[in-house]
Amino acid sequence: MRHRRGIRSRAARGPPVLPGAPQGEGHPPIMNVRRSAAVLAATVVIGTATPAVAASPSPSPSLPSGLYGSSDPTYDGVWRQSLALIALYRAHAQPAPAAVDWLAEQQCANGAFPAFRANPAKACDAKLMVxxxxxxxxxxxxSVVGGHGGAVTKAVAWLKSVQNKDGGWGFAPGGASDANSTSVVIGALITQHTPVSTIRNGAKSPYDALLKLSLRCAEGGAFAYQPDKKGKLRANADATAAAVVAALGTNFVTARADTGEETTCADTPDRTPERAAANGASFLAGAVAKDGYLKSVLPGAEDQPDYGNTADAVVALAVQGGTGAARGPLAWLERNSAKWAAQSGPAGYAQLILAAEAGGADPGDFGGTDLVKELTATGPEPVTTASQEDSGTSVWWMIGAGLAAGAGIGFLLSSRNKRKRP
Known part of the structure; x- marks a missing residue:
């Protein structure tokens, strides 16, 4: 669905897109650590839905002991920590309690999260950007670490309270809806029992917002991030990867390979989310067909691989078309991503774990790299007992699996029955 994309650290992914900016001028990725400077331009006043102008960021904070990664967390602390915990859950590994506690303590009383707050003991105020x-x-x-159901419910309630009238979300509450933000929010809504299609602001649901950003097959079948300044939709691979996953009713936690649905593009009168997802997957399949990777959108980098977006594309292709559809770009990542991941840090390793898990590869031996070991090495020492090592299964994972099943994985299973969306 950043930096990135930490997974490149947020900055590694390229220039962020400011809320309301046309997609052709840069874009924030969903599964990546996307939004570095976007946080500066998209300041949100707690309790309001109107973006404000942010002041200059404070000096780089000292790193908390429970945080994954060694880079400045000002713009991506919560994002990279969350991806790391999800990736460890997917790989059946147990994080240190301090890592979970750090994330939980970032939440504001109203349910929202900022990108990072250095002093969780201080109540969130109007100056904090969420x-x-x-x-x-x-x-x-x-939703998968256990014991934080109340925090998840509060977070989702806040997200519902800032839903736009078109059914979607922008990065900042009150900002124009974009495909990436709407998709990651759909992922959060899936953790609840209420069908996503029923969560509306007036007549529009989150799926209506995504469909509004989907292109016809004559234009490639992709999703746009947002309309450009002239109102035109332009294909955006990162937005497409995020939207395909969300349109099929899955998220970071539940995205796994399907038995194999079509990845061909076809325009139909009803324009369902499932149809738009297939069209988007068709676009991604074509984009990676020649070289095995998606290319960077940075100016002057036409032939430069975008590792984070390629990992996202693997997940989207696997969820729509099965492991066969994702095989090419996944194999490319296995051969080429080690150096990028090492430079990117926890979010990068997490993204690759999610791609491996969805695409049918072994995150413990991904092109010769143990992604789980490398990820845990960027944070607090994980808690692992000898019995857990022997069994290969973490008690934490089993508990989380049960909780996740009750909070949304059933939606994933039902979607396998001809894509019945939550």
Missing amino acids: DTNSTAVAAQAL
Whole structure:
């Protein structure tokens, strides 16, 4: 569905898109650590839905002991921590309690999360910037670690309270809806029992917002991030990967390979989310067919691989078309991503784990790299007992699996029955 994309650290992914900015001028990725400077331009006043102008960020904070990664967490602390916890859950590994506690303590009293707050003991105030992406990814992470159901419910309630009239969400409450933000919020909504299609602001649901950003097959079948300044939709691979996963009723926690649905593009009168997802997957399949990877959208980098977006595309292709559809780009990542992941840190390793899990690869031996070991090495020492090592299964994972099943995985299973969305 950042930096990135930590997974490149947020900055590694390229220039962020400011809420309301046309997609052709840069874009924030969903599964990536996307939003570095976007947080500066998309300041949100707690309890309101109107973006404000942010002041300059404070000096780089000292790193908390429970945080994954060694880079400045000002713009991606919650994002990379959440992805790390989700990836460890997916790989059946147990994080240190301090890592879970750090994330939980970032939440504000109203349920929202900022990208990072250095002093959790201090109540959130009107100067603190909160955003939909940090809140939504944190909700997904806390839904599987156990004991944080109340925090997840509060986060989702806040997200519902700032839903736009078109059914979607922007990075900042009150900002124009974009495909990436809407998709990651759908991922958070899936943690609840209420069908996503019934969560509306007036007549529009989150799926209506995504469909509004989907292109016809003559234009490639992709999703746009947002309309450009002239109102035109332009294909955006990152937004497409995020939207395919969300349109099929899955999220970071539940995205797994399907038995194999079509990845061909076809325009139909009803324009269902399932149809738009298939069209989007068709676009992604074509984009990676030649080289095995998605190319960077940065100016002057036409031939430069975008590792984070390629990992996202693997997940989307697997969820729609099965492991066969994801095989090419997944194999490319296995051969080429080690150096990128090492430079990117926890979010990068997490993204690759999610791609491996969805695409049918072994995150413990991904092109010769143990992604789980490398990820845990970036944070507090994980808690693992000898019995857990012998069994290969973490008690934490089993508990989380049960909680996740009650909070949304049933939606994933039902979607396998001809894509019945939550």
